[in-house]
Amino acid sequence: MNLSEAKDFVVSTASLKEVRDFCREIFDKINLPQEQKDELVLAIAEAAQNIVKHGYKGVEETTDRMEIKISLKDNDLEIGFFDKGKAVVPENVKHRKLDDIKPGGLGTFFIKQIMDNAVFKKDQNGWVNHLVLTKKI
Amino acid sequence: MSYKVTEEGNISTVFLNGEIDMDVTEKAKEVILPLVEAGKEVHLNLKDVSYMDSSGISVLIESHQKALEKNTKVVVKEVSKSVLKVIMMAKLEQILNLE
Numbered sequence: 001m002n003l004s005e006a007k008d009f010v011v012s013t014a015s016l017k018e019v020r021d022f023c024r025e026i027f028d029k030i031n032l033p034q035e036q037k038d039e040l041v042l043a044i045a046e047a048a049q050n051i052v053k054h055g056y057k058g059v060e061e062t063t064d065r066m067e068i069k070i071s072l073k074d075n076d077l078e079i080g081f082f083d084k085g086k087a088v089v090p091e092n093v094k095h096r097k098l099d100d101i102k103p104g105g106l107g108t109f110f111i112k113q114i115m116d117n118a119v120f121k122k123d124q125n126g127w128v129n130h131l132v133l134t135k136k137i
Numbered sequence: 138m139s140y141k142v143t144e145e146g147n148i149s150t151v152f153l154n155g156e157i158d159m160d161v162t163e164k165a166k167e168v169i170l171p172l173v174e175a176g177k178e179v180h181l182n183l184k185d186v187s188y189m190d191s192s193g194i195s196v197l198i199e200s201h202q203k204a205l206e207k208n209t210k211v212v213v214k215e216v217s218k219s220v221l222k223v224i225m226m227a228k229l230e231q232i233l234n235l236e
Contacts, residue, residue: 013160020156020188038188038219045190049159098228102202103195106227110191113226 001030006069011052011062011083019048019068026070032137040077040135043114044068046107047081047131053107055085055129067127077135082127090120140168149177150214154185157193165196173203173211184215193220194227201233212236 007022009015023044027037051066069080095112096105111118111133121130138161141152149172157165172179179200183189197213204211212234216224224230 013158016158016160016190017156020158035222038222041188042190042223045158049190049192053159101198101229101232103199104191106191106194110223110226 004071008065081131150180156188159192
């Protein structure tokens with residue numbers, strides 16, 4: 001099955017549930033084990049959360065929107081995230097060491113665990129950041 | 138997210154319900170941490186938590202660490218399968234008190 005769907009969301013923690021619902025609706029159309037669907041929803045929600053938490057750090061409230069595009073071609077799943085927050089320096093995107101037990105720093109780790117690849121692209125088309133997550137499913 | 142708290146002796150049980158993400162972590166901490174600060178043994182019942190992300194995991198870690206400081210403990214109970222998966226991905230199953 002091939003598909004491509006996109007939706008934009010206000011950059012806010014209040015949008016994260018909406019992001020998950022959007023993903024779940026799409027993954028319901030794909031024949032995948034529920035466990036894998038749950039993992040993919042988690043990875044996407046963590047990436048969206050990173051935009052809110054880090055891209056808009058210090059911003060109380062914004063009307064800016066972020067866009068999430070989910071595409072499936074053959075068995076290649078690609079999820080694009082577009083935002084106009086602070087420019088990400090990919091080299092600075094790190095997760096904490098797992099044995100350094102403390103709150104925070106796990107979102108990026110989850111994304112890396114779940115997805116095959118996470119790359120910031122330079123083809124922003126008016127956006128500031130364009131993150132692409134890919135996974136063979 | 139919604140919650141219910143029951144008390145029995147020195148044990149406070151917090152029943153969390155719904156999805157725990159960054160949008161509700163402050164609310165969750167406002168419920169849990171004062172109980173820990175008061176020296177209560179806190180049982181977090183996650184039977185009705187269907188989703189938890191890294192923010193929710195941070196609440197569990199912070200509560201656990203605060204409890205150690207206060208010489209008490211936080212016990213995480215009846216974890217749903219999907220939440221247990223996230224806890225295990227973070228390799229916290231040996232750190233948190235899971236029952």
